[in-house]
Structures are given as structure tokens and as C-alpha cells.
Amino acid sequence: MAVSLREYRARIRSVESTKKITRAMELIAASRIIKAQQRAQQAAPYARELTRAVSALVTYAHVDHPLTTEPESPDRAAILIVTSDRGLAGAYSSSVLKEGERLAERLRGEGKEVVTYLTGRKGEAYYRFRGRPVADSWSGFSDQPRYENAREIGETLINAFTAEKGQPEQVDEVHLVYTQFRSMLVQEPHDVRMLPLEVVESEERPSKDEVLPLYEFEPSAEEVLNALLPKYVQSRIFFALLQASASELAARQKAMKSATDNAEELIKKYTRIANQARQAGITQEISEIVGGVNALADATAASE
């Protein structure tokens, strides 16, 4: 009995140290979420102004641009899946990957060939393990994405989209799968078609009496649009990366919180079992002593 008591004590100690680790991770994730949300807020003015400019251009200039034209017979679609670099975030990566699978299935159903782009080491590992081809992948920034990352990804995707028909990397549409941050408790995987750009509607429509100003474009509307649209795409990717990072941290905090709770539960359970074992040991020892004394007393009584 004494051996198993020692075993239980060792187990309690190991669960306690696990609990310390998960608790620390929970607190770290919680403090990082605030930073991630601040970053998202700081990036908002740029996205808002860019959206305004694009709406003004599209409304007034009526120019066709390769990034907004629908290809005639789309048969290749690219998917960018935003996953995390590190695990211990519950179902975060697997649910966004699942969403990606669903989207790929749907696109294949429409007769399109699917090309996969990934960000995050978890996604890379998932695809490598299954031996599936990945067109390109980026990692190392999932918990604090920088604009440079979004720019690099955007350039690659725009190049693939604008490539001539017949080139190996050419695609007809680009989809983006990422996790939307709704609140600290709710994050859901979400997919959007990013390219060709759909007619851009500014989120906050100007009120009826306020008319969009009649801009002059310098050097020309086309050139402004040429420069503006890629930036717009990159800013949307940046937004998605920021949302994904906030979601990842929230998911990690949630996962670590329940891990800590579970550890506490386990410690309680083991402590009870250990106490029982100790008590059983004591009871046995007492009955052995009593039994021994009785036997001795019987022996001496018999000899006398």
C-alpha cells in the first residue's frame, strides 16, 4: 500500500507542475490578446481610408481592372488558409483547416482545380503529413503578424492571379480562409473570395445628403486604380491575419483555462485516492499490531 501512496504523491506533483505551466500560458495568452486587439484597432484607419478611396474610384471612374474582372471560365482556384504556428490552442487550427477542406470540396464540385497556400506551421505540418501539395507557405508570424508579411503574401497571390493562362501558378480566383474574432468566447472559421474583387461597398455608407466628392485623378484614374487595388488586397490580407492572431490567442487562452481546470480536478481526485490509500495502510497496520498482540497473548496464556 505504501508504494502506491508514493506513486499517487508523485502523480499529484507532476500534475501540479503541469497546472503551473498551463496557468502561465493562459495568462500570457490573455495579455497578448489585448495587444492583438490594439494592433487591429491601429490598423483600422488605414483599411477604412483605403476602402473609401476604392469605393470612390469604382463609383466614379468606371474603369476595368484585371483584379476586378471575372475570368470567363474559372477552372483553377487558390485557397489561402491561415493557421497558427504553435499548438495548444484547442481546436483552432484544426477547425480552420476543416473549413478549408470544405471550401476545397465545394470548389472541386464546381469543377475547379484547387491550389493551396498556407500560413502557419500547423497547417504546413498537416499538409506535409498527408503528402498533399502546397503551392507556397509562410510561417513564423501567426501571433503577431506584421504588414510586411501581408504584403509578401498579397504579392504572391496577385502574381498568381494576374499570370497568363497556361502558366503553372496561374489561378482564376483566390479564396481566403481564416478565423474571425467575434468575441473572446466566439471565434469562427470563415471563408471569403478575395479575387476577383467584388464591387466594393464601403462599410459605412455615406448618408444620402452627403455625396462622395468628385475627385480628380492624377496622373489618371487607371493608374491610381492600378496602384490602389493591390494595396487594398494586401490590407484585406493583413486584416485577416490580425483577426486570426487575435482568435488564436483567444482559443489558446480558452484551451489553457480548461487544461488548468482539469489539472485542478485531477489533483483533487488523486489527493482523495492518496488519502484513502494512506488511511487503508494505517488501518491495516493497526489490525496487524492488534492481531500480533492477540496472538502473543494467546501464546503466553497457553504456555502457562
Added chain:
Amino acid sequence: MAKTMQVSLVAADREVWSGEATVVNCRTLAGEIGILADHTPVMSVLAPGQVDVRTVDDGHWVAAVDGGFISVADNHVRLLCEFAEMAHESDFEEAKRLMEERKAASEGED
């Protein structure tokens, strides 16, 4: 006192500066442009270079931008760029070091 206008300089990941100003000078692809209050609505592409702003009460600042856009409407000038840095916030030594680093990296690639 000269008429003023609202100016905001916005980088991709933060708002760098916003406030009242009297004159904005910057370089666009079509050439240098100077903007005073009540300018006609204009939208243009910025060339990499500097943005020069005279603020109210004779203040003055210069920022480096890597390109981007300028849009002027309703007496509000918006300068959008991916990366922007104010002259008085930037660190010359740090910038020089970064430049050398990048140079070395790009030479290494060739």
C-alpha cells in the same frame, strides 16, 4: 491667419499623425503637389519620398513615406502609405544600420 485643413498621415499598422495644418507638400507620380485649404478633391499616387507639412501655429514636420496615396476631399487631406516615419521619430544610426544590412543581403543574393 491662414485657413486650415485637417490632415492625417496613416501607415498600414497605425495612424502616424493627424491634426490641423495649413500647407501640405508631397511628391506624386505626376510631380510635386502643394495643397492649401479648400483644395479641389484630388486623388493621386505618391512617389517614395518625403511629405512636408506646415501645421497651425507655424509648426512644421517632415515624414518619409514609401509611396502610397493622397486623397483630398472636404478640406481633409489623407495620406495613406504602407510605411511612414516622422523625421523627428526616426533614428538616423538605426536607419543607416538597416540600410547597410539590406544592402549586404541584396548583394549576397546576386
